[in-house]
Amino acid sequence: MTAFPSGARLGSTTERVRVRLSGAVQGVGMRPFVHRLAAEIGLAGFVRNGADGVTIEVEGDRVGDFIARLSAEAPPLARIDALAIEPLAPSGDAGFAIRTSIGGRTVTRVVPDAATCPKCLTELFDPDSRFFGYPFINCTHCGPRYTITRGLPYDRGQTSMARFPMCAACAADYADPLNRRFHAEPIACPVCGPRLSHAIATIAAALRAGRIVALKGIGGFHLLCDARNEAAVATLRRRKSREAKPFAVMLANAASLAAVARVTRAETVLAASLARPVVLMRALPGGLAPSVAPGLDRVGAMLAYAPPYHLLFAELAGTSWAGHDPLAPNPAVLVATSANPGGEPLVVEDAEAERRLAGIADLIVTHDRPIVARADDSVAHIVAGSPALLRRARGFVPDPIALPADGPDVLALGGHLKATVTVTRGREAFVSQHIGDLDTVKTVKFHREATAHLLKILDVKPERVVCDLHPDYRSTRLAEEIGLPCVRVQHHAAHIAAAAGENSLTGRFLGLALDGHGMGSQGENWGGEMLQLEGAAWRRIGGLFPLPLPGGERAAREPPRMAAAALAVLGRAQEIPHRFRAFSFAQPMMAYLARPALCPVTTSMGRLFDAASGLLDLCRLQQYEGQAAMELEALVTNPVAMPGGFALDQGVLDFRPLLATLADGMDPEDGANLFHGTLIAGLTAWIATSGEKVVLLGGGCLANRVLAEGLHQALAEIGVTAHLPRLLPPGDGGLSFGQAIIGRM
Numbered sequence: 252m253t254a255f256p257s258g259a260r261l262g263s264t265t266e267r268v269r270v271r272l273s274g275a276v277q278g279v280g281m282r283p284f285v286h287r288l289a290a291e292i293g294l295a296g297f298v299r300n301g302a303d304g305v306t307i308e309v310e311g312d313r314v315g316d317f318i319a320r321l322s323a324e325a326p327p328l329a330r331i332d333a334l335a336i337e338p339l340a341p342s343g344d345a346g347f348a349i350r351t352s353i354g355g356r357t358v359t360r361v362v363p364d365a366a367t368c369p370k371c372l373t374e375l376f377d378p379d380s381r382f383f384g385y386p387f388i389n390c391t392h393c394g395p396r397y398t399i400t401r402g403l404p405y406d407r408g409q410t411s412m413a414r415f416p417m418c419a420a421c422a423a424d425y426a427d428p429l430n431r432r433f434h435a436e437p438i439a440c441p442v443c444g445p446r447l448s449h450a451i452a453t454i455a456a457a458l459r460a461g462r463i464v465a466l467k468g469i470g471g472f473h474l475l476c477d478a479r480n481e482a483a484v485a486t487l488r489r490r491k492s493r494e495a496k497p498f499a500v501m502l503a504n505a506a507s508l509a510a511v512a513r514v515t516r517a518e519t520v521l522a523a524s525l526a527r528p529v530v531l532m533r534a535l536p537g538g539l540a541p542s543v544a545p546g547l548d549r550v551g552a553m554l555a556y557a558p559p560y561h562l563l564f565a566e567l568a569g570t571s572w573a574g575h576d577p578l579a580p581n582p583a584v585l586v587a588t589s590a591n592p593g594g595e596p597l598v599v600e601d602a603e604a605e606r607r608l609a610g611i612a613d614l615i616v617t618h619d620r621p622i623v624a625r626a627d628d629s630v631a632h633i634v635a636g637s638p639a640l641l642r643r644a645r646g647f648v649p650d651p652i653a654l655p656a657d658g659p660d661v662l663a664l665g666g667h668l669k670a671t672v673t674v675t676r677g678r679e680a681f682v683s684q685h686i687g688d689l690d691t692v693k694t695v696k697f698h699r700e701a702t703a704h705l706l707k708i709l710d711v712k713p714e715r716v717v718c719d720l721h722p723d724y725r726s727t728r729l730a731e732e733i734g735l736p737c738v739r740v741q742h743h744a745a746h747i748a749a750a751a752g753e754n755s756l757t758g759r760f761l762g763l764a765l766d767g768h769g770m771g772s773q774g775e776n777w778g779g780e781m782l783q784l785e786g787a788a789w790r791r792i793g794g795l796f797p798l799p800l801p802g803g804e805r806a807a808r809e810p811p812r813m814a815a816a817a818l819a820v821l822g823r824a825q826e827i828p829h830r831f832r833a834f835s836f837a838q839p840m841m842a843y844l845a846r847p848a849l850c851p852v853t854t855s856m857g858r859l860f861d862a863a864s865g866l867l868d869l870c871r872l873q874q875y876e877g878q879a880a881m882e883l884e885a886l887v888t889n890p891v892a893m894p895g896g897f898a899l900d901q902g903v904l905d906f907r908p909l910l911a912t913l914a915d916g917m918d919p920e921d922g923a924n925l926f927h928g929t930l931i932a933g934l935t936a937w938i939a940t941s942g943e944k945v946v947l948l949g950g951g952c953l954a955n956r957v958l959a960e961g962l963h964q965a966l967a968e969i970g971v972t973a974h975l976p977r978l979l980p981p982g983d984g985g986l987s988f989g990q991a992i993i994g995r996m
Contacts (some may be wrong), residue, residue, distance in 0.1 A: 265312050267296070267339040270321070273304035274332030275362045275650070278405040280391030281305050282349050283433035284326050289347040292317050299350035300404045310341055327392050328362050328525070332653075349428060352404045360681075361400045361708060363646050364469050364626070366527045366556035368393035370431065375558055376565070378573040381420060386559040387445050387620065391435045393525075397649055398470045398624050399437060403708055407436040411621040418443035445620035447559065455566035457614045458585065463487050465590050465604055465612035469557050470626030470645045470684075471597035472590035472604055474612060475501075477583075478511075481540040484586055488542055490611040491592060496875035497544035498588045499529045499551040499628065503564035503581035511538040511584055512550055517633045526646025527556035528629035531956075543586060546878075548885040553587065553628060556646075589627050596687060596697040599625040624704050625697070626684040634956055635963045639977045641954055642984060643671070644684040649705070651679035652978055652988065655755045658995035662702065662713035662733070665987035666742065666769075667724040668876065669980070670694075672702045673987040675995060676711050680752070682979060682988050689725035698729065717994030719745070719986070721770040738994040742769025742986070743780045744789040746949030749989030751784065753978045754947075759785040761943040763934065765958075766950035766982060767807060767857030767876070776800060778855025778950070781902065781937065787996035793902030793937065796820075797852035798862060799844055802836070806858065809872055810879045812836065813858050814865025817910045819844035826914075856952045859906060866913040867922040880955060883927075886920045887957045890928035897933035904937045906930070931961040938971060945972045949989075951982030 272281070277300050285298040285307055294311035309317055322331055367375070371388045374380040382388040389395070399411045407413055417425060421440055424432040432438045439445060457464050461483040464475045474491065476483040478500045488494060500511065505523045508514045512532040514522075522530040534550040544550050555561050555577075565575045567583035590598045590608055598604050601617040608615055630642035640647065656678065663673040665686075672683040683701045687694050706713070717738045718730035730737050740748075746769075747762030762782045771777040772791070779795030799816040806812040811834055815827045824841050831837040844850060857880065864870045864879035869886075873879055896909040909929045913922050938946050946966065953959045959975055966973045979985030 265341055266314050267310035267341045268314055269337040269339055270307040271304060271335045272331050275330040275360060276305045278396055278436055279328035279362055280326040281329055283428045286347055286349055286428040288317060288320060295344040295347055297348045297350045300352035310344055328365055352406055360649060361403060361405050362396050363648055363650055364395050364398055365393045365525045367558055372577050375561060376572055376575045381440055384572050385441050386447055386562055387439050388558050389435060389437050390431045394437050395469050398622055398626050400708060401623055410436050411623050412437050415439055415444055445618050448617045451562045451566050454563055454616055462613040465608045465615045467617045471599045471622060473587045474590045476586045478539050478543055478586045479584055481542060484540040484542040494874045495545055495878060497547055497551060498586045499553060501553050501555060501585045501587035503555050504578050505554060506578060506580040508552060511535055512552060521631055521638050522554050526629060527554055528631040528646060529553040531632040546882045551630060594688060595691050595693040597625045597627055632956060634975060635960050637977060641980050642685045643979055648684040649681050651681050652753055653755060654678045654680055655757050659714045660711050661715050661717055661991050661994045663717040663987040663990035663994055664726040664730050666719050666726060666983040669983040670698060670726055671984055671987045672705060673991040674705050674709055674711050675991050676709055680988055680991055681705060681709060685984060695725055715994060717990040740990045740993045741772060743777060743782060744784060745986050745989030747782055747784045747947050748992040749979060749985040750947035750949045750974050750976055752988060752992040754974050760947050761941050762947040764950040765856040765952035767855055776851060776853035778853060778857055787993045794854040796903055796905035796907060797854050798858060799850045800853045801840060801843060801850055810861040810865035810870050813862035815840050817862040817866060818914060821907060821911050862910060863913055863926045867919045869919055883923050884955050884957050886923035887927050889924055890931060890957060890961055891924050892928040892932035893925050896929035899937060899940060904933055906933060927957050930958060931965050934962055935965040938966060939969055944970060947974050949976060949981055953981035
């Protein structure tokens, strides 16, 4: 947005203007860029950082050229959200200066951590560069940002690099406006900067020998091993107590992806973006050890994004660092999973790593640059032709999401699973990095840390706190402890509000929320809901046909329980003892389900997936959330809708005919195709009954690409525009954002 106040003159006569920039304009090389641009055009004046962004004053006879090029040629990490111009009287200044930053209430922001830029990568392998082989090389175009920042304005003293005094050479680069490292706050070199505790050659040797390495990165420690060595991967699973959940893998560069996946152009572009997320792509059979992603057809792959990883891949390739081509295909593939034993937060401190990872890793590699804000790797995939996030963390946080209007500053604390925190400031919403499930004391502590850090760097004092309607969520209890007015928001309304918010939509909307669980307005177990949302008001206008929930939370872990529930609602409870004779619950389950008053029910789409999995005998015990649904999705080759597979009655979508067919027995692949095809057809018909032409989709089941893409396409064919979550995860990782949207109203 550019504002040209009345009276501003941008002609060829001598004039002076003040330009104010807001957005991601600090720590990205904006000041040296402005200095070079002003010098090239021949303008006098100054530039400086402030709490409200960047202020520039320029004077001369080509001010118009300067304004035109300011946005068009801005540094790669910069994002100018607003540019305002104020005319001033010429002062006769000579020369252009970069002035000292000034403080005040922060309204600017720090940018996310960025992958090593091409110029730094070249220097890393250039023996004539003073940064040759240095694992902490960076410049104003790349390197750590959010994870090392304690406060704003973004200056070295406000980062964890404050403990490293610059050597003469780094100080000269830092002070030279013509240098790429001018005011690059994390600047360092082998003489004055951080150091790894072990040599790259030692790390590579351990990996070649099938060892497990814990390596401290930008946002925390990774656990690494050879992704083609089944014994090494199986050992990592055993030591980490992670029986089935898929591991992410890391490769050297985009040219190496084809060795492990049937990668598309869009997936390659996403993987190679500055954020370097883990990208889900179709796995190439035999490309990786079987234990990397058991039972799944996709693999999460990311590209090396920090100097230590680039050096490590060069070492594993057996090439000399001098002249190594970091963009050439590299045969090495590493498992790179977060170092967080037992579902606890990512390990970030050296002493903590020695204590908590000693029983997992054979080699622990630390460095002496502290991590201020821990951040997992982000996870994304391509849905309906465009990127969509499944986990938002490193590389994306703390980029804000624009809001359609101003409102009060609020703090929203998310749900219980996959928790995040959202802080709003004016017309921006800042969603924290992925925090995780609030099941442990350490994760709750991390939730508090992330909240405090976000509020500090944004300099926000919220007027109210927002949380889920469920009284037993740990996030709800945290909200109650804060002492601010508390707004409680229904779970599925928050999912729909999140979809509306990221698309800057206002007014009345139809929404479809599909997930595992959320408490309804009267304490019900919801999860497949059609809602109408308008501002902070919502109403439920439909839901899935309810299924019994035998055993409560146990039913979410044991799909055969939901299969037994399906048989009960089909009037076939007598089959339960025979079909599930291997399970201790089989005989009492039949009697239990025969007394509906004793058993809670659920309208959850997630539990419907579990029922299908159980009827097809695919997953008997879920080792991680969504395992049954993910393994069912992995079998899909060609979704086919079953004629008469669902029924619609007064807003209730009933898939009992589909469940009856699955219960009769069929090949698992045929069952997966029939299940997904019929779901898509039924949901499309359900939405069509509303008569609406726009629908917002939300909830964790939309992480299923077959379902999301199929529903998006089927709705388009009947003239309905479906908005899928993209900037935030569709599940509970985006819940805090939706809470904040409603809470502001």
